[in-house]
Amino acid sequence: MTSAVIIAVVITVFVLCAIAIFLGALHSRRSHTVQRSVDLKAFRILMDRGDENFLRAKLSRNAFFRLKRQRTKVTWGYVSRMSFNAKIVLQGAGRQRLNSNPRVVEQAASTIALAGQIRTQCLVAYAKMTTEYIFPSLQFTPARLESQYESLRDSVARLASLQSQDSTPVAVAI
């Protein structure tokens, strides 16, 4: 293959990726923004490596792999929910940047920072979960999502209390 053909192929793939990303962005703008609650207690159990080690010791290899994959699927759902809620919080707190009350602005900034960290952690968690789903024998250090998510809840609650007179308080049911 000549270099011209290779470049044409690479650019075609690049352009297809660009089109997919643009369409994805257009689609995500249309999707509804409804936050969903997360049961942190259940999530904690799912992320418990001791629990996983116990199952690994007690079950046959195949049964453990099947269960691990199912656990990963459910964990994926929880992480998606956290990620989605962090996104809603990020957007809501972003809108408070122009609030007349400087305390609200300050609280919104720290909420944004936390929500941003959670989004990053969720991306890391997705990568780890994908690998663990493909290779169930692997066991990565679980992402520190749970404690950060609790901090986000507190931060959102503080922000909501500061803007209690506001007609559209930032998400409080996460």
Next chain:
Amino acid sequence: MAHNALISVFWVLSLVLNAGLVAVLIGTRSVKKFPFFGSYAAFTLLASALCYLARGQGPRYFYVYWVCEGISVLLGFGVVYEVFGRLLTPYPALRRLALTIFQWSIIVLVLMGGIVLFAQSAAERNQFAAAVMIIEEATRIIEVGLLMFLFLFSTAFGLHWRQCVFGMALGLGIFATIELIGITMQNYWGASVQGSFAVIRAIAFNISLMVWAGYLLVPEKVVTTAEALQHGQLEQWNQVLTEFIYQ
């Protein structure tokens, strides 16, 4: 002949739409808010008019077209920078991270553009035209890549796009992507696809103009948040455990 007639129709249409876009920008006082985009819209109008006047004049048209194209690509980068700034204004905490990734993306894209610049051989016979087309191909790769980065970053972090800023990025993305496809096709197949590409480019530019004007004119949606508790995943986990226990 059919190509020429179609191109003329789309050209005139783009002049009308572009003038409309400039009027919308002035009317909504968006020029002050988006100086790069305002300059880009005004310049593309001027460039289209100049090219229209110079059409059919051989070398004069060639130089007018490529000089205008060069300036509009530079202004396009300005628009990308403006979109980047506007997108991250409400999120100062994410700005540093975004800036770091943005800089790395620029390095990677410049490298990619550089590879294209050295490895690509245009089918165009005129050496100067071939060089210009390869440079344009490389710069369009950088432009499309930066827009891809903006959309990916905003999706990854769930950033909220303001209506008009989203429209700017989307319109520029559509046009730059089509331009990149066209220029690659031309570099590969030569002048045989020039006519078809000119029509597709004109259509893409008109679509971008409509996207820009549309997003500037449509009022911003008020986002409402509502609570919706869902227990689907817990139930799923319950079901898995039940199946396991009763195995």
